[in-house]
Amino acid sequence: MSAVDPHALNGKLPRPERTVEVLVIGAGPAGTAAAIAAAKLGAQVLLVDENPVSAGLMGLDTPLYFGGRMTSAVQRQARMIEQVFAANPDLETAMELGVEIALATCAWGAFVNGPGVGTLPEPMVGLADEDRAWLVGFKSLILATGARDIALSFPGWDQPGVMGANGLAALLDRYDAFAGRRIVILGSGDLALDTARRALARGLDVVAIVEALDEIQGAPDRVETLKNQGVEFLTGQVIHRALGGLDGVERVEIGPVGGPVRTLDCDTVCLAIGLAPAIELLNVLGGALTMDPGRGGHVPVVTDAVRTSLVHVYVSGDAAGLAGAGEAGIARAAAQGEAAARAALGAAFEPAAPAPSIDAIAYQLAWTRALMSVGSDAVMVCQCEEVTRGDLLGVQPPRYLDRPERLAARDIHSLTADGPVNQDQIKRLTRACMGACQARRCREQVALILTAATQSPAGAIPLAGFRAPVRPLPLKVLADWGEAAEMGAGWDVWFGIPEQWIPYRDIGTERAAMHIAILGGDMHL
Amino acid sequence: MTPSKGASVVIVGGGVTGLSAGWQLARAGCDVVVVDKGVIGYEASSRNGGGASHYHSPLFAEEQRMWPLMDELLGYPTEYRRERVIVALTDAQLTHYHYMAAMFNELGYTAEHLDVKQALEMAPLVSDRILGGIHLKFGGQANPQRTVQAYGWAMQDHGGRLLQNAQVSGFETAGGKVTAVVTSRGTLGCDALVIAAGPQTEGLAAQLGAFAPMAPARAEMIVTEPAPLMPIGGVDGNGLYGRQTLRGNLAYGGGPHEWIEVGEAGPSARPTTPLMRNLARRVAELLPKAEHLRVIRSWAGVIETTPDGRPILDRLKAPDNVVLASMSGVGFGLSPASGHAICDLVLEGRCTFTDIDKFGIDRFADLPADWRLSRGWTPVSGPV
Numbered sequence: 001m002s003a004v005d006p007h008a009l010n011g012k013l014p015r016p017e018r019t020v021e022v023l024v025i026g027a028g029p030a031g032t033a034a035a036i037a038a039a040k041l042g043a044q045v046l047l048v049d050e051n052p053v054s055a056g057l058m059g060l061d062t063p064l065y066f067g068g069r070m071t072s073a074v075q076r077q078a079r080m081i082e083q084v085f086a087a088n089p090d091l092e093t094a095m096e097l098g099v100e101i102a103l104a105t106c107a108w109g110a111f112v113n114g115p116g117v118g119t120l121p122e123p124m125v126g127l128a129d130e131d132r133a134w135l136v137g138f139k140s141l142i143l144a145t146g147a148r149d150i151a152l153s154f155p156g157w158d159q160p161g162v163m164g165a166n167g168l169a170a171l172l173d174r175y176d177a178f179a180g181r182r183i184v185i186l187g188s189g190d191l192a193l194d195t196a197r198r199a200l201a202r203g204l205d206v207v208a209i210v211e212a213l214d215e216i217q218g219a220p221d222r223v224e225t226l227k228n229q230g231v232e233f234l235t236g237q238v239i240h241r242a243l244g245g246l247d248g249v250e251r252v253e254i255g256p257v258g259g260p261v262r263t264l265d266c267d268t269v270c271l272a273i274g275l276a277p278a279i280e281l282l283n284v285l286g287g288a289l290t291m292d293p294g295r296g297g298h299v300p301v302v303t304d305a306v307r308t309s310l311v312h313v314y315v316s317g318d319a320a321g322l323a324g325a326g327e328a329g330i331a332r333a334a335a336q337g338e339a340a341a342r343a344a345l346g347a348a349f350e351p352a353a354p355a356p357s358i359d360a361i362a363y364q365l366a367w368t369r370a371l372m373s374v375g376s377d378a379v380m381v382c383q384c385e386e387v388t389r390g391d392l393l394g395v396q397p398p399r400y401l402d403r404p405e406r407l408a409a410r411d412i413h414s415l416t417a418d419g420p421v422n423q424d425q426i427k428r429l430t431r432a433c434m435g436a437c438q439a440r441r442c443r444e445q446v447a448l449i450l451t452a453a454t455q456s457p458a459g460a461i462p463l464a465g466f467r468a469p470v471r472p473l474p475l476k477v478l479a480d481w482g483e484a485a486e487m488g489a490g491w492d493v494w495f496g497i498p499e500q501w502i503p504y505r506d507i508g509t510e511r512a513a514m515h516i517a518i519l520g521g522d523m524h525l
Numbered sequence: 526m527t528p529s530k531g532a533s534v535v536i537v538g539g540g541v542t543g544l545s546a547g548w549q550l551a552r553a554g555c556d557v558v559v560v561d562k563g564v565i566g567y568e569a570s571s572r573n574g575g576g577a578s579h580y581h582s583p584l585f586a587e588e589q590r591m592w593p594l595m596d597e598l599l600g601y602p603t604e605y606r607r608e609r610v611i612v613a614l615t616d617a618q619l620t621h622y623h624y625m626a627a628m629f630n631e632l633g634y635t636a637e638h639l640d641v642k643q644a645l646e647m648a649p650l651v652s653d654r655i656l657g658g659i660h661l662k663f664g665g666q667a668n669p670q671r672t673v674q675a676y677g678w679a680m681q682d683h684g685g686r687l688l689q690n691a692q693v694s695g696f697e698t699a700g701g702k703v704t705a706v707v708t709s710r711g712t713l714g715c716d717a718l719v720i721a722a723g724p725q726t727e728g729l730a731a732q733l734g735a736f737a738p739m740a741p742a743r744a745e746m747i748v749t750e751p752a753p754l755m756p757i758g759g760v761d762g763n764g765l766y767g768r769q770t771l772r773g774n775l776a777y778g779g780g781p782h783e784w785i786e787v788g789e790a791g792p793s794a795r796p797t798t799p800l801m802r803n804l805a806r807r808v809a810e811l812l813p814k815a816e817h818l819r820v821i822r823s824w825a826g827v828i829e830t831t832p833d834g835r836p837i838l839d840r841l842k843a844p845d846n847v848v849l850a851s852m853s854g855v856g857f858g859l860s861p862a863s864g865h866a867i868c869d870l871v872l873e874g875r876c877t878f879t880d881i882d883k884f885g886i887d888r889f890a891d892l893p894a895d896w897r898l899s900r901g902w903t904p905v906s907g908p909v
Contacts, residue, residue: 005901009781115794118906406600419689428670472819479806500834
């Protein structure tokens, strides 16, 4: 005979405010093309994009590594919405086709029934703006969330002016709000060359492109073009430190690992060594991921380039690690977006061509090793939690705790003797990656540093998992202020099993019945 | 993978209970190995609220004796902090908490009533709309993740061993005893066995003919960015349990759980749900001066619960060298004492410092086979 546990979640999670046929997250080239293609097929489409993000979140390097180099223009959100809309002319096309567009709206979670959860009324995504959070259901979800910047630490990286290539691209082209003038670019692959091209097109100075390896990585013709525009390429060299003042970077020291160094004046150091496909939502959903260095790291398992392991969930563009850099990358992303929409709606489609593959992880590791050779153990890795390289590799607790003698005998090597490196475990011990930026600045570099230090195979360290909310949301924004009565009705601190909390000596006595009668189940801490 | 050698005592399950037992046994000079399916402390042991105030347990006095000593005994920091505050937002809650305070005092654990001013001094982030509260001058909280690792390391320092990433599939028995544990990394001979494998304990016990009923469930918590440190970090109320970490983060849970199924290999996923919005609301109501703080993570843990919610701490009659240990979802805070009790059960055949006879599996002898169904403790599978 079956019964109902009044304290269980069953039937209590609310239905979404509404359900859309196609929900597209991310209005970059892939997402916009997906929304347009879906609308052309007659679907009801909601296209969501978190840009423009608030100045406060930008200061937390969320979602991109903005490095504090935005102008005060980003504080005027109404103006920024116009700017972001104007920066992507295809959004107007999408609107004309009937696509509903929600800018300044982030997707902080995504939820489907699967292993470990069966109580969701339907598949849904959590959205939020500055004021509130809400849920939207979907028949099909297309993740076109792009890619995040990968930051690597070096002496002086923890100051304004050190930023990522996607953060710079966003400030230049999407926000028109970049506060720098003179840029040193780290890395020389297509991402770096593309970054230089964007900066030069805006009339900015590209002081140098620095490459840790002995060879320039990007396409020779593009290198030639940049050289003709006066850009200096420094190969076999790394940044030894960034120096600056209250406003951040003022100059950098560049040279071979063993020195000597040369000082270059600049206000911005742009890390263009790699991007990480933005897989947060798919990871939260429980979609299958794989480590594929050719696609940029941890990426969705895909079939036909756009289908994920989850029915109704599709992925396209940089989020799948399939677009690649530059103008060609934008075209590929758009084609993949269109393919994802057609796949979602059951229309015939050409599986979109992936970008040419390079081993991104090997390249990032080479840079990591070079940068670990300059600077000391005191270089900060996790800025939020102030975890240094030495703390990380020593698996030491934060500074506000004592470090008793026995801890000195523990480090990454003693930990590895007990089993393969697990980044989540090291996170818990050191607090690296546990900060308010949600590890945007250090997730990948912690994995790379641990890989280098333990001589693990590239990509062998398991992904440090993402958890909703994948954007930092204030309690009052995330809160469900319109909570339905059934949620509160069976609410108990812990399971609501009254017998559990009867003082041991009272078990089986009249006093047990008295406690239960007076307190119900809720008598515990 | 290298097969590992056996030990005098093999403990299946590197959660906080198994590791505490392993540490105590190693301290007592035992040759002990703790086997875990993955990384130690990866399940509920590091996914809980860190509370250490479980007055109802016969293990609590020993827990309270040991916690203040744990950093020194283990040699590694646990972030243990003393005392708790519970505040009431309604009259009904205040009456409820006052009854609990009386119960605590009767048990010999001091709890005092707080007026609004006193409560706000101890926990300044608390709403000034509270009606009062109680101050537990006992109990406390610690960092589960750090503590689990500390047990593991301390056990190693005493000569105990860890075998991680080893899935236990069964046992070898002879002469009424378990003689070996079969794992994916080799067969480990043993003189004694402890099964402290969380929700997988039931299935492993069944292989030995023992009925240890339990139902797995998923529970959720959220954590914010850091707030200024409150004098007392353990602050409960409004349907929540939680703590402020020494870093300042507010970590809170409570509310509905979801019954799930867990296979032999353990939980395959630990997803969180929009329940985090209901948690966020209650935290914002409890601690309105922190309502602007950003939630930066949520997490879910999978715990097992016995039919009466009470632990199983029992040495089997047959095979007679086996101890079963499940803390029924309330294991972290009691771990210093549960490990001691398990160590006693292995070495002495009984708990030497308190009565735990009511935690035997005999109490389930008459439980009907469909007990989960009859309570609604079964999973639902909604639309995919």
